[in-house]
Amino acid sequence: MTAHGAADPATERPHGAQHTAAEFAAVYGAAPTGTWAAPGRVNLIGEHTDYNDGFVMPLALPHTTLAAASARTDGVLRLHSGGADGGIVELRIDALRPEPDPQAGWAAYPAGVVWAMREAGLPVGGADLHYDSTVPTGAGLSSSAALEVVTALALNGLYALGQEPQQLARLAQRAENAFVGVPCGIMDQTAAACCTAGHALFLDTRALTRRQIPFDLAGEGLRLLVVDTRVKHELGDGAYAERRAGCERGARALGVRALRDVPYAHLPEALAGLADDPVTQALVRHIVTENHRVEEVVALLDAGRTRAIGPLLTTGHASLRDDFKISCRELDLAVDTANAAGALGARMTGGGFGGSAIVLVEEADAPAVGAAVTEAFAAAGHAAPRIFEAVPSAGAHRVE
The missing domain is CATH 3.30.230.10 (Ribosomal Protein S5; domain 2)
Structure with a gap:
């Protein structure tokens, strides 16, 4: 599709x-x-x-x-x-x-x-x-x-x-x-x-x-769309390693093995301890809140509430954009347009500075949401995105 x-x-x-x-x-x-x-x-x-x-x-x-x-x-x-x-x-x-x-x-x-x-x-x-x-x-x-x-x-x-x-x-x-x-x-x-x-x-x-x-998205009348923006900004070169080094710096400052060890409930205290280093503070905030979002999504899926994960996707995008600072204008446009066109939620996926976004959408709304994103890219002067469905599929295997 x-x-x-x-x-x-x-x-x-x-x-x-x-x-x-x-x-x-x-x-x-x-x-x-x-x-x-x-x-x-x-x-x-x-x-x-x-x-x-x-x-x-x-x-x-x-x-x-x-x-x-x-x-x-x-x-x-x-x-x-x-x-x-x-x-x-x-x-x-x-x-x-x-x-x-x-x-x-x-x-x-x-x-x-x-x-x-x-x-x-x-x-x-x-x-x-x-x-x-x-x-x-x-x-x-x-x-x-x-x-x-x-x-x-x-x-x-x-x-x-x-x-x-x-x-x-x-x-x-x-x-x-x-x-x-x-x-x-x-x-x-x-x-x-x-x-x-x-x-x-x-x-x-x-x-x-x-x-x-x-x-089982199809069984629930849902679709997960991938919006490949077809862009990769040079700013991404080396930025992955910089983000990783910043996270390791934050873990050392907080005295933990990794940021995974900062409890979500203790995040305010952790951020207060990093008040003199706002860059590291923002990286820590994203990682701790993102881990919590994963746990929230698991709980919602276990409860059969797939549609309710949409806002968590959008919140995750905002965190990647504002705290981790790895989004870009094309990814933001895809997410914002999809949500405005009726998506349940959307976010960038992958390393950042280009690449793809994902959009959770009702099956009936998928064509209109896809069209809105494509039209928004055209209006902004961007190349047409490639939009296709993400169908949960099998891992590596022998085929012949």
């Missing part, structure tokens, strides 16, 4: 296990051993809380990255993407080093997974891999985590490593942190590896305990 925006990326070009396997054969000259899939994700609530040991609630999208793969015995890793220029990237697995190379591009993510698995003592050898993806890049929908997790899952299958989904998520996060050099939390990789269809995933990122929360 689309809603008065550009085409859904899942339908823009051929995509499927047979198509990906055929492309593998065309590139490498032989059929693959198998084909695996890992999804993108949207985060319903719980933004920037994962690296603060907090709570998150992502759901997997139907948009996936597929990997067709075969093992090699010569220690060579060959990588090819149907969506990237440059042909085959060929590397030796024993030469992989965690030294971020800005020229490495997309291949750094799967190469990092191979490095992380070998560093963990897993007997991973060479491989040929071909990737095909419908997860939009630069949209805040975790295309990098999908790429990492599908690589880990394919290698797990090729080499019979016996790793569980959460273990694969950890290895994928390690690849992004240490090899690629992005200090992300564990949420994106866990969502790609562990989500189940028809559910949102309530994840405690410290304990790594998970609970699948039923999220």
Whole structure:
């Protein structure tokens, strides 16, 4: 489904296990051993809380990255993407080093997974891999985590490593942190590896305990729309690391291991203790209140009150905009317009400074809300957003 925006990326070009396997054969000259899939994700609530040991609630999208793969015995890793220029990237697995190379591009993510698995003592050898993806890049929908997790899952299958989904998520996060050099939390990789269809995933990122929360939007006459603004502002470069460092600074100032340990009931006292540092104070306020919002959403969903989560989404956006300062004019326009057009609630999702917003809306109102957002973007001189439905889908799995 689309809603008065550009085409859904899942339908823009051929995509499927047979198509990906055929492309593998065309590139490498032989059929693959198998084909695996890992999804993108949207985060319903719980933004920037994962690296603060907090709570998150992502759901997997139907948009996936597929990997067709075969093992090699010569220690060579060959990588090819149907969506990237440059042909085959060929590397030796024993030469992989965690030294971020800005020229490495997309291949750094799967190469990092191979490095992380070998560093963990897993007997991973060479491989040929071909990737095909419908997860939009630069949209805040975790295309990098999908790429990492599908690589880990394919290698797990090729080499019979016996790793569980959460273990694969950890290895994928390690690849992004240490090899690629992005200090992300564990949420994106866990969502790609562990989500189940028809559910949102309530994840405690410290304990790594998970609970699948039923999220049958269609059954309740609701839709969750993704508004991909198609923008990524340069201001976002390095800002993620700055926010993380600020949160760690706040935790040290408050004498806690992580901001997750600041009780919501004690927030006023915590903020008073940071009165001389308003920047850190604002970061702390967002994380503590966002963790509380996740718990409130869980309680409402458990009670069958899905529509009541809408205002919490909107409040979460205001916190990201005003305290964390990671929104932008396009995201604010999408959220404000959707709410004015009758949405139950809306917020930005992902790292910020562009990317996507999510909109909870009655099924009957979805076309009008989508049209209002598209028209508002046109009136403001922005490129047309891509608007499509987020259907809670399955995590990583073998498809062929």
